[in-house]
Amino acid sequence: MTDSLARVPWYPLVFPLFYGALAVFGLLMARHLRVFAAARPVRPFTGARLRTAALVRYALVQSRMFRDRRAGVMHYAVFAAFVFLSVGVASAVTAGLVEAVLAAPLDGAIWAALLFFRNVAAVAALAGIAWFLVRRVVARPARLTLSRSGVAILLLIGGIVAADLGALAYEAALYGPLPGAVITNAVGSALAGVDTAVLEALFASHWWAHIAFVAAFLVWLPTTKHLHVVTSFFNVYLRKLEPRGALPEMDLEAEDATYGLRTLADLAWKDVLDGYTCTECGRCQDACPAHVTGKPLNPKALVMGIRHAADAAERGLPLIPNSPDVRARGGPLDDRLAPASVAIALVPAVISEDAVWDCVTCGACVEACPVLIEHVDKIVGIRRNLVLEESRFPAELAPAFRAMESARNPWGQPKSARLDWAKGLPFDVPVAADVARAGDLAAIEVLYWVGCAAAFDERNRRVARAFVTCLDAAGVRFAVLGQEEACTGDPARRMGNEYVFQLLAAENVETLKRYAPPRIVTACPHCFNTIANEYPQLGGTFKVTHHSSFLAELLREGRLATLVGPDGAAARRITFHDACYLARYNGVVAAPRDVLGAIAGLELTEMDRHGRQAFCCGAGGGRMWMEESRGTRINSERARQALATGAEAVAVGCPFCMTMLGDGLAADPANEAGVTTLDLAEILAPVAVEGPSARRSGRELPVLQ
Numbered sequence: 001m002t003d004s005l006a007r008v009p010w011y012p013l014v015f016p017l018f019y020g021a022l023a024v025f026g027l028l029m030a031r032h033l034r035v036f037a038a039a040r041p042v043r044p045f046t047g048a049r050l051r052t053a054a055l056v057r058y059a060l061v062q063s064r065m066f067r068d069r070r071a072g073v074m075h076y077a078v079f080a081a082f083v084f085l086s087v088g089v090a091s092a093v094t095a096g097l098v099e100a101v102l103a104a105p106l107d108g109a110i111w112a113a114l115l116f117f118r119n120v121a122a123v124a125a126l127a128g129i130a131w132f133l134v135r136r137v138v139a140r141p142a143r144l145t146l147s148r149s150g151v152a153i154l155l156l157i158g159g160i161v162a163a164d165l166g167a168l169a170y171e172a173a174l175y176g177p178l179p180g181a182v183i184t185n186a187v188g189s190a191l192a193g194v195d196t197a198v199l200e201a202l203f204a205s206h207w208w209a210h211i212a213f214v215a216a217f218l219v220w221l222p223t224t225k226h227l228h229v230v231t232s233f234f235n236v237y238l239r240k241l242e243p244r245g246a247l248p249e250m251d252l253e254a255e256d257a258t259y260g261l262r263t264l265a266d267l268a269w270k271d272v273l274d275g276y277t278c279t280e281c282g283r284c285q286d287a288c289p290a291h292v293t294g295k296p297l298n299p300k301a302l303v304m305g306i307r308h309a310a311d312a313a314e315r316g317l318p319l320i321p322n323s324p325d326v327r328a329r330g331g332p333l334d335d336r337l338a339p340a341s342v343a344i345a346l347v348p349a350v351i352s353e354d355a356v357w358d359c360v361t362c363g364a365c366v367e368a369c370p371v372l373i374e375h376v377d378k379i380v381g382i383r384r385n386l387v388l389e390e391s392r393f394p395a396e397l398a399p400a401f402r403a404m405e406s407a408r409n410p411w412g413q414p415k416s417a418r419l420d421w422a423k424g425l426p427f428d429v430p431v432a433a434d435v436a437r438a439g440d441l442a443a444i445e446v447l448y449w450v451g452c453a454a455a456f457d458e459r460n461r462r463v464a465r466a467f468v469t470c471l472d473a474a475g476v477r478f479a480v481l482g483q484e485e486a487c488t489g490d491p492a493r494r495m496g497n498e499y500v501f502q503l504l505a506a507e508n509v510e511t512l513k514r515y516a517p518p519r520i521v522t523a524c525p526h527c528f529n530t531i532a533n534e535y536p537q538l539g540g541t542f543k544v545t546h547h548s549s550f551l552a553e554l555l556r557e558g559r560l561a562t563l564v565g566p567d568g569a570a571a572r573r574i575t576f577h578d579a580c581y582l583a584r585y586n587g588v589v590a591a592p593r594d595v596l597g598a599i600a601g602l603e604l605t606e607m608d609r610h611g612r613q614a615f616c617c618g619a620g621g622g623r624m625w626m627e628e629s630r631g632t633r634i635n636s637e638r639a640r641q642a643l644a645t646g647a648e649a650v651a652v653g654c655p656f657c658m659t660m661l662g663d664g665l666a667a668d669p670a671n672e673a674g675v676t677t678l679d680l681a682e683i684l685a686p687v688a689v690e691g692p693s694a695r696r697s698g699r700e701l702p703v704l705q
Ligand code: SF4
Pocket: 284, 287, 288, 289, 290, 291, 297, 298, 299, 358, 359, 360, 361, 362, 363, 364, 365, 366, 375, 376
């Protein structure tokens, strides 16, 4: 035993106190695991290297916490104190073994360094805890939940830290400075004149208070939101590694399967782990456009709801299950979850039906969450169940579902109109089938995936025309599918209609495989995301590029140039609205700005929320086809944010953003200047000219029929 521990009166009592608490902690955690066992299994976790990197970035460095810098610093101080104090506790409950091991090399320098950091982190943590308490109790920002247990556990953590500092200071006052403990040594020397008996009593009381608070924390932790100090490491390591824009696969042929998520038992155990990991920080709530505009949806409430449902399912279970012997003699199966709790429907117990349909699947919640909780997959999972098993969905969706199934596009337009947008162009738009018949398929560089919006929506047809004008200027040998193109199925999938999605996706995969284009380019981030990230689930793996990236590439390679000087673009202040499925889901942030940056005279000004943190336009998740009857309009909020930049135009890279934001701007009474939306291709096309590297040689492609 170390000298330090030998000074503690009744030291051996530490063993029953601490290990008893640890046993209770273990039993409570094991009871949680019984809920995990009742949930659906998860595919084996692969990708150890990526997972370890995520663990370092998100759990150890806590990079997302620092987006709110002050909260991040305070949180990190408490985390650091937790780590360094744990080393002290580990030594205290092993009769000094940990200290002996760590002090052996380098003549005690490691232990001294740990004491130094333990001192510094503890003082910083006390400041952090005070700040957290003031925030929760006095300032009370809407995103934080004020609960009595939350405040009590903060006080308990404060008690653990303060008692440790006190014990070290009184020990220094009694027995001299401890190597490395600079802060408590200074306090100790200031107490040098105090009566020894008093100091001994204070040392003993603080040392025991520290251990007793730690024991209380262990017993209490599994039933509080602070359980995230344990679960967040697992949650981050077990994060979704599939592309973020890919919704979970679904086997429509599976026998006896529940379609989507109906009850707690339909959740995967990783979903339950998400529930146990939520820190209740409310970052997702603040980022959610539906919540911000006053709709019932709150992603934080969804995750907390899952946790409460899991708690209800295990309520009443004894800590120690009956042994197999007892059960064999007919004893109760008391290790089973309460069946009624497991069978409770997630709608409305965890989330209201209105809230389920409020989601625009923008992913802002997922992007904001410091512990990598996945909200969107759960919401779409619940939609799948409502649509496929119960036929419960907003009435406005029925025509869109029917149109996608029969006409292969949500507008219900005939496929013969798919190429109307190209009429009257001064050059030909080749169709893949004609190119193949002429034996020229190998010469095609890119297949331009037009998308239903650009094919049928009058405003977006102008974008298609502008984009092929840029392609033509650069001498790009491209083709389109024409009547063979169908909706990718993105809106159907996100509205929960997996049946229609798989129908459309299978057809498209077959068509695309037939032409095997070296690259697909599309101006629609939804088409881009679905073909790139979701078609591989159906056996179709294609190289897909968003038109912003492709245009930036053409400019970079010198195949496309822009007019400059007095003939170039008029000097304009412009802002760019990042589409969720482009920036947040697929990380395409720089390319649109590169395109705008290549145009002389344009001045880019950013909205407060841009890039991966951009605010949604309100169209995603099938919301384009639904009424927005609850709260205020999301597109109006985004239009307000765009107008606040003072920009003369809002550049977009998505047909749905074009429509939603255009409508929002048009309806805003503050928009006296008539600010409107323009696609990147529309801004570039008027000033785009053939660059020195344009490839204009080779055989002419067949003319569009
Ligand atoms: S995906 Fe967007 S709308 Fe849906 S819950 Fe998350 S933040 Fe809210």
